[in-house]
Amino acid sequence: MIEVKGLTKQYGNIFAVSGISFKVQKGEVFGLLGPNGAGKTTTLECLEGIRKPDSGELNVAGCNPLSDGRNLRRNLGVQLQSSSLPDGIRVDEAMSLVCAWHGVPVRFDLFKRFGINDFSKKQYHALSTGQKRRLHLALSLASNPKVVILDEPTAGLDVQGRAQLHDAIRNLKSEGITILLATHDMAEAEMLCDHLAIMVKGRIAVTGTPEQVTAVGNTETRIVIRTKNNSLLPGRDIGSARFIRATEEYVEWVCSDVATSVMDILKQVQAAGDTTEDLRVQKPSLEERFLELVDRRERK
Numbered sequence: 001m002i003e004v005k006g007l008t009k010q011y012g013n014i015f016a017v018s019g020i021s022f023k024v025q026k027g028e029v030f031g032l033l034g035p036n037g038a039g040k041t042t043t044l045e046c047l048e049g050i051r052k053p054d055s056g057e058l059n060v061a062g063c064n065p066l067s068d069g070r071n072l073r074r075n076l077g078v079q080l081q082s083s084s085l086p087d088g089i090r091v092d093e094a095m096s097l098v099c100a101w102h103g104v105p106v107r108f109d110l111f112k113r114f115g116i117n118d119f120s121k122k123q124y125h126a127l128s129t130g131q132k133r134r135l136h137l138a139l140s141l142a143s144n145p146k147v148v149i150l151d152e153p154t155a156g157l158d159v160q161g162r163a164q165l166h167d168a169i170r171n172l173k174s175e176g177i178t179i180l181l182a183t184h185d186m187a188e189a190e191m192l193c194d195h196l197a198i199m200v201k202g203r204i205a206v207t208g209t210p211e212q213v214t215a216v217g218n219t220e221t222r223i224v225i226r227t228k229n230n231s232l233l234p235g236r237d238i239g240s241a242r243f244i245r246a247t248e249e250y251v252e253w254v255c256s257d258v259a260t261s262v263m264d265i266l267k268q269v270q271a272a273g274d275t276t277e278d279l280r281v282q283k284p285s286l287e288e289r290f291l292e293l294v295d296r297r298e299r300k
C-alpha cells in the first residue's frame with residue numbers, strides 16, 4: 001500500500017534522508033521512529049506530495065505523490081505534526097470546508113465516532129490539545145482514504161487523550177485502513193505497530209516487528225527473584241546468568257538464554273531447600289533497544 005525505494009532528500013548540504021527503502025502492507029500500522037532530526041517528517045512530507053524528493057521512487061495507494069496529486073488527495077488522509085486551522089473557525093465549519101474541498105458529502109458521522117459532537121460548535125482556538133487532535137484525525141478521514149499518515153498524533157496529550165487516540169487508531173486498522181505513524185513514544189509504537197523502522201541520521205538503522213527490533217539488541221533479559229529463605233543472597237553468577245545486584249530480598253541477573261538461566265537458578269533454590277516467592281523475567285523494552293541503537297549510530 002506504501003512503497004518507498006531509495007528515497008533521498010537534501011536541504012543544502014544536510015542529508016535529511018539518505019536512500020531509505022521500506023514497504024507498508026495493506027491494513028497494517030507501520031511506525032517510523034527516530035530521534036529529533038532523523039528525517040521522519042521529511043519522509044512523510046515526500047509521501048504526502050508536499051516535498052519533492054531528490055531521488056527515489058514513491059508509491060502511496062497506487063499513486064505517485066508528485067505526479068498524481070488529485071488521486072493521492074482522495075486516497076491519503078494526513079494529520080500533520082503542526083496541523084492548524086484559523087482561530088475563529090467553528091469545528092463543524094472546518095468539517096464542511098474540508099469535505100467541500102474533497103468534493104464529498106459532509107462527514108458529521110465522524111464527529112460521533114471521535115466524540116466531537118460535544119464541541120462541534122466551538123471555535124478552533126477554544127479547543128484543548130486533545131480535542132484538536134481528534135478533530136484533525138476526523139478531518140484526515142473526510143475523503144474516506146485507504147491510507148492515513150499520522151505525525152506524532154499523541155504528542156502533548158494526557159493519559160486519557162492518548163488512550164482515546166490509540167483506540168481510534170486501532171479502530172481504523174480494524175477497518176482495513178493502512179496507517180503510517182511517526183512517533184517518539186516507544187510504548188505507543190510497541191502497542192500499536194505491526195512493523196516499524198528506526199531512523200537515525202536519515203537512514204533506517206533497523207526494521208521489523210517490535211519484537212524483532214527489540215530482540216536484535218545487546219540489551220539482555222533480566223531475571224529477578226525473591227525466595228523465602230534468601231538462599232541466593234548475597235548473589236553470584238549461576239550458569240550463564242550474570243549476577244547484577246541484590247537488594248534486601250531480591251537478586252537480579254542478566255542473561256541471553258532465559259529458559260536455561262531460569263532453570264539453573266531454580267535448581268539452585270531447590271538444592272538449598274528454599275522456595276521461590278517471586279520470579280520476574282523482564283525482557284528489554286523497545287525503548288532500551290532504541291536508546292542503545294541511537295546512541296551507537298549517533299556516536300559514529
Ligand SMILES: Nc1ncnc2c1ncn2[C@@H]1O[C@H](COP(=O)(O)OP(=O)(O)OP(=O)(O)O)[C@@H](O)[C@H]1O
Nearest residue numbers: 011014015016034035036037038039040041042043
Ligand atoms: N525546510 C528545511 N530546511 C532545511 N533543513 C531542514 C528542513 N526541514 C528539515 N530540515 C533538516 O533535515 C533534518 C531532518 O529533519 P526532519 O524534520 O525530517 O526530522 P524528524 O525526524 O522529523 O525530526 P523531529 O522528530 O524533530 O520532528 C534535520 O537536520 C532538519 O534540521
